[in-house]
Amino acid sequence: MTHRAAPEHTHPDKVPLITALDALGDPVRLQLVRELAASREWTRSCGSFDVPVRKAALSHHFSVLRAAGLVEQRDDGPKRVNRLRREEFDERFPGLLALVLRGD
Amino acid sequence: MTHRAAPEHTHPDKVPLITALDALGDPVRLQLVRELAASREWTRSCGSFDVPVRKAALSHHFSVLRAAGLVEQRDDGPKRVNRLRREEFDERFPGLLALVLRGD
DNA sequence: GGGAGTGTACGACCCGCATCGAACAGTCGG
DNA sequence: CCGACTGTTCGATGCGGGTCGTACACTCCC
Numbered sequence: 001m002t003h004r005a006a007p008e009h010t011h012p013d014k015v016p017l018i019t020a021l022d023a024l025g026d027p028v029r030l031q032l033v034r035e036l037a038a039s040r041e042w043t044r045s046c047g048s049f050d051v052p053v054r055k056a057a058l059s060h061h062f063s064v065l066r067a068a069g070l071v072e073q074r075d076d077g078p079k080r081v082n083r084l085r086r087e088e089f090d091e092r093f094p095g096l097l098a099l100v101l102r103g104d
Numbered sequence: 105m106t107h108r109a110a111p112e113h114t115h116p117d118k119v120p121l122i123t124a125l126d127a128l129g130d131p132v133r134l135q136l137v138r139e140l141a142a143s144r145e146w147t148r149s150c151g152s153f154d155v156p157v158r159k160a161a162l163s164h165h166f167s168v169l170r171a172a173g174l175v176e177q178r179d180d181g182p183k184r185v186n187r188l189r190r191e192e193f194d195e196r197f198p199g200l201l202a203l204v205l206r207g208d
Numbered sequence: 209g210g211g212a213g214t215g216t217a218c219g220a221c222c223c224g225c226a227t228c229g230a231a232c233a234g235t236c237g238g
Numbered sequence: 239c240c241g242a243c244t245g246t247t248c249g250a251t252g253c254g255g256g257t258c259g260t261a262c263a264c265t266c267c268c
Binding site (some may be wrong): 004005007045046047055056058059060062063077078079080 | 242243244245246247248
């Protein structure tokens with residue numbers, strides 16, 4: 001046994017607007033979302049992102065992104081791979097994700 | 105003479121996305137924007153908003169909103185009246201304001 | 209001119225958050 | 239079974255942002 005505890009997710013439907021704005025209002029998390037959006041689903045492990053923070057902080061940021069309904073995670077061997085919740089999040093906050101990914 | 109110094113404004117065009125998200129990611133400022141959106145332009149003075157902070161903090165929040173290109177201010181006698189920059193801001197960040205004003 | 213009203217500037221305080229290092233848990237491959 | 243790798247958790251730290259009180263500037267009206 002000894003399964004790893006599944007990460008706690010929050011569906012975008014239950015996310016207050018201010019939580020979403022707050023989650024996206026951080027440079028590191030914004031970068032994570034953008035980089036994740038540019039990758040195929042379930043291909044990026046947490047440590048594979050180009051952000052200037054150590055893994056402890058990184059783990060924290062992913063926790064915030066999960067709580068904001070932006071990211072879904074799944075265990076894949078020793079790694080934890082990620083997926084951007086495009087459709088669900090966009091249905092809850094139409095256009096917000098598009099705005100974030102619109103570069104500039 | 106002794107004109108009052110005109111408040112410093114930033115046009116939405118020059119506002120980075122993260123600045124806008126950060127400005128809207130605060131409960132007090134979110135309330136200010138919403139309340140302002142529900143009023144006719146140039147009718148609300150800074151002190152006329154129903155927020156649980158004193159005027160020093162209030163002044164700070166309006167400074168942030170100006171810097172984010174969300175609010176325009178004009179001196180009207182002893183008061184300083186406000187206007188939500190709907191069109192300009194929406195052109196810069198399409199849909200974001202709508203999202204904020206969509207209540208829920 | 210004086211007083212009331214409005215908003216800004218300044219300094220101080222404080223709480224929260226982002227960060228880190230280290231220790232731990234789980235997984236896989238040799 | 240042991241070591242390398244990945245990510246979480248914990249406690250500690252530092253700093254930035256939100257808040258306040260006070261003092262100040264400006265405007266209007268009496």
